[in-house]
Amino acid sequence: MSAQLQEMPQVRRMTLTDVDAVVAIEREVFLFPWTRGNFSDSIDSGYHCLVLEQGGHLFGYGVMIIGAEEAHLLTLSIAAGSQHKGWGERLLRHFIQVAKERHARSMFLDVRESNHAAARLYERIGFRQIAKRRDYYPAMGGREDSLVMELMF
Numbered sequence: 480m481s482a483q484l485q486e487m488p489q490v491r492r493m494t495l496t497d498v499d500a501v502v503a504i505e506r507e508v509f510l511f512p513w514t515r516g517n518f519s520d521s522i523d524s525g526y527h528c529l530v531l532e533q534g535g536h537l538f539g540y541g542v543m544i545i546g547a548e549e550a551h552l553l554t555l556s557i558a559a560g561s562q563h564k565g566w567g568e569r570l571l572r573h574f575i576q577v578a579k580e581r582h583a584r585s586m587f588l589d590v591r592e593s594n595h596a597a598a599r600l601y602e603r604i605g606f607r608q609i610a611k612r613r614d615y616y617p618a619m620g621g622r623e624d625s626l627v628m629e630l631m632f
């Protein structure tokens with residue numbers, strides 16, 4: 480009898496060799512994607528850049544900075560074909576764990592006002608809207624507000 484062993488998905492640090500795969504997902508899921516340079520600069524700057532992968536296939540990632548006891552989640556994405564399986568929540572919880580280990584007392588993020596799927600995920604985890612930034616994001620035919628959300632640890 481032969482048993483097929485499937486490698487478990489794992490979270491690990493993003494490296495420069497991941498950037499092509501990350502940008503491919505970025506362009507798939509965002510209308511206004513981050514550039515290669517945004518990701519390579521984040522890695523070079525020592526930001527907390529994590530990826531989700533299974534068997535060498537990268538399917539999610541995020542970037543966080545921590546300073547003055549505050550963590551800021553700058554971006555979080557799951558490839559379109561892997562969404563709605565709990566991976567976004569899993570990766571977000573991993574970032575929260577890292578932030579707590581680094582003695583952050585809260586986490587902040589911005590989310591487009593129209594991005595209800597992401598806002599639902601953040602609310603489910605316990606984030607609360609604390610402010611709105613007018614015209615924060617580029618949008619088709621103009622600008623869009625961001626909702627500023629905070630999770631207190």
Ligand SMILES: CC(C)(COP(=O)(O)OP(=O)(O)OC[C@H]1O[C@@H](n2cnc3c(N)ncnc32)[C@H](O)[C@@H]1OP(=O)(O)O)[C@@H](O)C(=O)NCCC(=O)NCCS
Nearest residue numbers: 508555556557562563564565566567568590596597599600
């Ligand atoms: C926002 C994003 C990161 C969420 O990732 P995700 O992996 O789809 O998130 P989850 O699977 O944890 O949760 C999404 C939904 O799937 C549901 N779900 C989770 N596991 C499930 C499963 N096994 N079966 C069915 N549904 C499931 C969740 O309950 C949740 O439902 P909701 O939409 O009613 O809230 C993802 O949609 C994404 O990358 N979007 C594009 C980029 C983006 O907008 N990023 C955020 C910028 S602020």
